[in-house]
Amino acid sequence: MTTHQVTALLAAAVTAGTPLVFAGLGELLAERSGVLNLGVEGMMLVGAVSGFAVAAVTRDPWLAVAAAVVAGGGMAAGHAFLAVTLGADQVSAGLSLALFGGGLSAFLGKPFIGIPNPVPFRAAPVPGLSAVPLVGPVLFRQDLLVYLGYGLAAAAWWWIYRTRAGLHLRACGEDPAAADAMGIRVALTRYAAVAGGGALAGLAGGYLSLAYTPAWTENMTGGLGWIAIALVIFATWNPLRLLGGAYLFGAVDALGFRVQLLGVQTSSILLRMLPYLFTLVVLFAITVIQRQARVPGALAQPYFREE
Amino acid sequence: MPATAPALDHPRPSAPSIPEWAEAVMIRIGAVLAALLAGAAFMAATGHDAWTAYRVMAAGAAGSPFAIEQTLIKAIPLMLTGLGVTLAFAMGLWNIGAEGQLAVGALAASWLALTVPSLPRPLMLPGLLVFGFAGGAAWALIPAALRAFAGMNEIISTLMLNYVALLWVDYLVFGAWADPAAFSFPYSRPFPESAHLPTVFGGVHLGLVLAVCAAAVLWMVLRATPWGYEIRTIGQSPAAARYAGMPVARNILLVMAASGALSGLAGAGEVGGVIHRIQQGLSPGYGFTAIIIAWVARLQPWAVIVVAVLFAMLLNGGFVIQTTGVPAAIAAMIQALILFLVLASEYLLRRLRRRRATAALRLALAARP
Secondary structure (H helix, E strand, O other), rough: HHHHHHHHHHHHHHHHHHHHHEEEEEEEEHHOOOOHHHHHHHHHHHHHHHHHHHHHOOOOHHHHHHHHHHHHEEEEEEHHHHHHHHOOOOOHHHHHHHHHHHHHHHHHHHHHHHOOOOOOOOOOOOOOHOOOOHHHHHOOOHHHHHHHHHHHHHHHHHHHHOOHHHHHHHHHHHHHHHHHHOOOHHHHHHHHHHHHHHHHHHHHHHHHHHHOOEOOOOOOOOOOHHHHHHHHHHOOOOHHHHHHHHHHHHHHHHHHHHHHHHOOOHHHHHHHOHHHHHHHHHHHHHHHOOOOOOOOOOOOOOOOOOO | OOOOOOOOOOOOOOOOOHHHHHHHHHHHHHHHHHHHHHHHHHHHHHOOOHHHHHHHHHHHOOOOEEEEHHHHHHHHHHHHHHHHHHHHHHOOOOOOOOOHHHHHHHHHHHHHHHHHHOOOOHHHHHHHHHHHHHHHHHHHHHHHHHHHHHHOHHHHHHHHHHHHHHHHHHHHOOOOOOOOHHHHHHEOOOOHHHHHOOOEEEEEEOHHHHHHHHHHHHHHHHHHOHHHHHHHHHEEEEEHHOOOOOOOHHHHHHHHHHHHHHHHHHHHHHHHHHHHHOEOOOOHHHHHHHHHHHOOOOHHHHHHOOOOOOOHHHHHHHHHHHHOOOHHHHHHHHHHHHHHHHHHHHHHHHHHHHHHHHHHHHHHHHHHO
């Protein structure tokens, strides 16, 4: 491969990894508060269709992003109600959310199939930085939402490890009874984390329909929501490691397309299996290596004071 | 000590007003009605005529002998995959991979029908079923082994394998198995006549009988055999089961294999009994609907059969409803909403009872001299 091809591949990895950055950060936030939300795929789909619909109707890209965020957050609030308020089993509740999102997005998206996005996000090179060799074209000739991904990952890291509010979030996820005794409002924190996480999943979906594809097709997430959940485990619940992991997965995805362009005779369908197989292999490796040592202590366990 | 103090683990202090099963049935009927009502409100809000839509849906689901036949044909894979995930869920294994296991079962059965089409019918038909069964089992054994020997979470692995299995179907129907007469439509050559499953009545194939038999066997196994007792014990408390010397790893392999086998059988039934070839989009998400069915049926095999028929009505009605301009996805929404409402009402009742019991206990303790 020439330098130019390597640069193009790395840049494509960052673009393809961006929806995983958003969705992964969202799931990380929820899980750090102690709530497992398996509905990422559904929240992403509803975010994607809401964002696209608003873009098609209003032609305002930022209003579209806002719609995707609100839609994802709203879906997640339903999960928070089941998981936090009622103490329901979080696996089945999350699965119902994933399936509901699939149906809802297909229903709402019917009129938008085959329409191009009138206001897609395009590359907006950062002045100065984009001229740096290798780093420039890979990291700083992307669209604005990719830059938002860098910022959110850094902010999430700082917030979780360096602020009081982040400490409270972690306390709710590790030992809600102790957090409660400290005066932290566990249910409120968990609601906020789950809804905020859902908003990020909605943003991830919006990225697909507004910037990456950019169009609406049914089930356009193609399992990215589930890969994002695996990514959180891979990143051991650390936002910066998640950022790197997301781009690694993006690279695998982008590699599939690039290999075809290089003329290697492999079926494109088999190459599309790569991200899923890679997820399996990585998850297997991480399971064997660390044996779930760093899982938030109270993950997926409901908390009620009187019990 | 006055006898009024209720124990915390008996959430109902006074005599129960209605039996538990009746309450469960009522919750489910209520959830179905509420989900239909919410669906109507949603359709109205999006500018559709909900009343007409539901009338068309009901007619398409059960309004004619043809409609009933179509509903039952769709109920067969829902029953088999529903029973498959029920078995896994009973042991606390989150097998979300029924969709992929169905696909690999269909692939294995199709391999037999397409590569040895000259096989005589008395060998072909059982072969088709055995291959479907084995294909689904083999696919489920991958996440089972990862879980049993490496402790890897099966939710993600079964899900990832769904995508791989569906792409594998695509790979073959666009490539080696493509029908040369189909102008690159994504389906295989047709099966030979010898590989068409016999029908019970109308277009409803043998799979219906197999599914009902499977429910009977599963019911017997879970209820009346030592193995069923092990499965349920491991499902409720893996630590206790291990302490009692139950072979947890072996049961993970066995249960996942049997669970996948039932979904694989569903796949063999689809290719051998309904479409008579294999194609892209083999299943409209049967393996995912199965998860809702198993939960709504409370992991009771006979209830799975009943709920599968109900959900097949929704699915079939959903296909027909498209003629009125309402997207078929309304069926998937209503199904997921039913699960959401069942979960919500069950856990709400549990919370209320526990809270009431705690309050009663506090009162009783305070009243003591």
